[in-house]
Amino acid sequence: MGTKRNGESIWLSAGEVSGDMHGALLVRALRQRAPGVRCMGLAGSAMEEAGCKKVFDISELSLMGVTEVVAHLPRVLGLMRRIYARLKAERPRAVVCIDAPDFNFFVVRMARRLGIPVLYYICPQVWAWRKGRVNFLRDKVDRVLCILPFEKPFLAAHGLDADYVGHPLVDQIPFADIEDVEPDPNRVLILPGSRRKEIESLYPDFLAAAKRMHHVRPELTFTVVRAPGVDRAALEAALPAGLPVTVEEPENRYAAMRGSGAVIAASGTVALETALVGVPTVIAYRLSPVTYALGRLIVDVPYISLPNLIMDTEVFPELLQEDANPEDIAAKALGFLDARTNAEVRATLSRLAELVGEPGAPGRAADIILGRLHMTATDGAGA
Structure with a gap:
C-alpha cells in the first residue's frame, strides 16, 4: 500500500x-x-x-x-x-x-x-x-x-x-528598476547581516570603520540596510553621534546598493548581490574561535565569497577573524572609493553575470x- x-x-x-x-x-x-x-x-x-x-x-x-x-x-x-x-x-x-x-x-x-x-x-x-x-x-x-x-x-x-x-539572484534583483540609479562616489553602504550573532560581532566594527573613513573624508555619507527580521531600533541605537548615517529598509536595498560608491558587508549571499549589481564590496566575517579553527581544518576552497569563487580571483577583499577590524575595513573601503580602482572593479564585475546563468x-x-x-x-x- x-x-x-x-x-x-x-x-x-x-x-x-x-x-x-x-x-x-x-x-x-x-x-x-x-x-x-x-x-x-x-x-x-x-x-x-x-x-x-x-x-x-x-x-x-x-x-x-x-x-x-x-x-x-x-x-x-x-x-x-x-x-x-x-x-x-x-x-x-x-x-x-x-x-x-x-x-x-x-x-x-x-x-x-x-x-x-x-x-x-x-x-x-x-x-x-x-x-x-x-x-x-x-x-x-x-x-x-x-x-x-x-x-x-x-x-x-x-x-x-x-x-x-x-542562480535565482538573477531573477530576484530588479535590474530594470535600478538601471537609472547613478552611483554616488561619496556614499558607502553598510550591510551588517541578518543573523543576530553576526550583527553583534560585526556591526560595531563596521560603524567604527565608518567613523574612521569619515574622519579621513568628511564628505562621505553612510547608509545601513536593515535585513528582514532585524530590529530597526537596535540598529539605530548603535549609530555613533556625529556620523552622517541613515537606516534603509530591506525592500530598498538594491537601489541603495546601486547608488553607492562602495559597500561594507558581512559575508553571505549579499556578496553575490552586490557583485551582480556591480558595486565594489569589502567582505568581513568573524566566527567563534572554535568554529573558525574547525573550519580551517575542513574547508577546501581559496575564498569564502561567491563572487571570488565564481570568478576564481579575489575581486572582493575578504577580511576574516582578527583582520575584520575597523582599521583594515576602513582602509579597504577607502581604496575602493578611488575613482580608477572603482572603475576597474566595476568593469571586472560586469563579466560576472555571464557566469551565473540566464534568468x-x-x-x-x-x-x-x-x-x-x-x-x-x-x-x-x-x-
Missing part, C-alpha cells in the same frame, strides 16, 4: 533569510505553473507573501557556526520534533529543502523515514567542505538542483547526476520539481 499523501501540497524548508528569498521566487513559480498546489513549511516573510503557509518561522533557526548550534541545541531539537510531527500529519507530495544543510539534512532524514520524496534546491556547498556529504545527497535525495556553474561537474565526478538551473532559475527549478512529482504520482498509480 502506498503512502497516503495530502493532495497537491509541497513542504518547503528554508533555514535563513537568503533561503527565504530564494524560496519566495520558487513558490511563485510553482503556483504559476500549478495553481492548485499548496506550499507550506519552514519559511520567512518573503515566502509567506509569495503564498507559502508559514507553519514554522525561520527566525527559530537563526544560527551560525558549530558552537552556536550546540548552544541552542534544545531549541533546535524541539523544532525538529515539531516538524516531524507536522510532516507525519500533512503527508505532503514532496519536501523541498533550500540550502541550510546543517538543519535540512535532518529534514531529509525525516522525510525519507516517512516515505516522502525529497528534492534539494540550492545545493549545499559540499565542494567547499565535508565532501563526504555528497554521498548523503546521492543516497537520500531524489533530485539535487544546482545554482552555481561548477557544482554540476563536481557532483558528477562524485557519482551524483544533478540539474543546473542557474529563469526558479521557473526551471519548479518545472523539475513538478515533473518529478508527476513521475512519482504515475509510479504510485501503477503500483
Whole structure:
C-alpha cells in the first residue's frame, strides 16, 4: 500500500533569510505553473507573501557556526520534533529543502523515514567542505538542483547526476528598476547581516570603520540596510553621534546598493548581490574561535565569497577573524572609493553575470520539481 499523501501540497524548508528569498521566487513559480498546489513549511516573510503557509518561522533557526548550534541545541531539537510531527500529519507530495544543510539534512532524514520524496534546491556547498556529504545527497535525495556553474561537474565526478538551473539572484534583483540609479562616489553602504550573532560581532566594527573613513573624508555619507527580521531600533541605537548615517529598509536595498560608491558587508549571499549589481564590496566575517579553527581544518576552497569563487580571483577583499577590524575595513573601503580602482572593479564585475546563468532559475527549478512529482504520482498509480 502506498503512502497516503495530502493532495497537491509541497513542504518547503528554508533555514535563513537568503533561503527565504530564494524560496519566495520558487513558490511563485510553482503556483504559476500549478495553481492548485499548496506550499507550506519552514519559511520567512518573503515566502509567506509569495503564498507559502508559514507553519514554522525561520527566525527559530537563526544560527551560525558549530558552537552556536550546540548552544541552542534544545531549541533546535524541539523544532525538529515539531516538524516531524507536522510532516507525519500533512503527508505532503514532496519536501523541498533550500540550502541550510546543517538543519535540512535532518529534514531529509525525516522525510525519507516517512516515505516522502525529497528534492534539494540550492545545493549545499559540499565542494567547499565535508565532501563526504555528497554521498548523503546521492543516497537520500531524489533530485539535487544546482545554482552555481561548477557544482554540476563536481557532483558528477562524485557519482551524483544533478540539474543546473542557474542562480535565482538573477531573477530576484530588479535590474530594470535600478538601471537609472547613478552611483554616488561619496556614499558607502553598510550591510551588517541578518543573523543576530553576526550583527553583534560585526556591526560595531563596521560603524567604527565608518567613523574612521569619515574622519579621513568628511564628505562621505553612510547608509545601513536593515535585513528582514532585524530590529530597526537596535540598529539605530548603535549609530555613533556625529556620523552622517541613515537606516534603509530591506525592500530598498538594491537601489541603495546601486547608488553607492562602495559597500561594507558581512559575508553571505549579499556578496553575490552586490557583485551582480556591480558595486565594489569589502567582505568581513568573524566566527567563534572554535568554529573558525574547525573550519580551517575542513574547508577546501581559496575564498569564502561567491563572487571570488565564481570568478576564481579575489575581486572582493575578504577580511576574516582578527583582520575584520575597523582599521583594515576602513582602509579597504577607502581604496575602493578611488575613482580608477572603482572603475576597474566595476568593469571586472560586469563579466560576472555571464557566469551565473540566464534568468529563469526558479521557473526551471519548479518545472523539475513538478515533473518529478508527476513521475512519482504515475509510479504510485501503477503500483
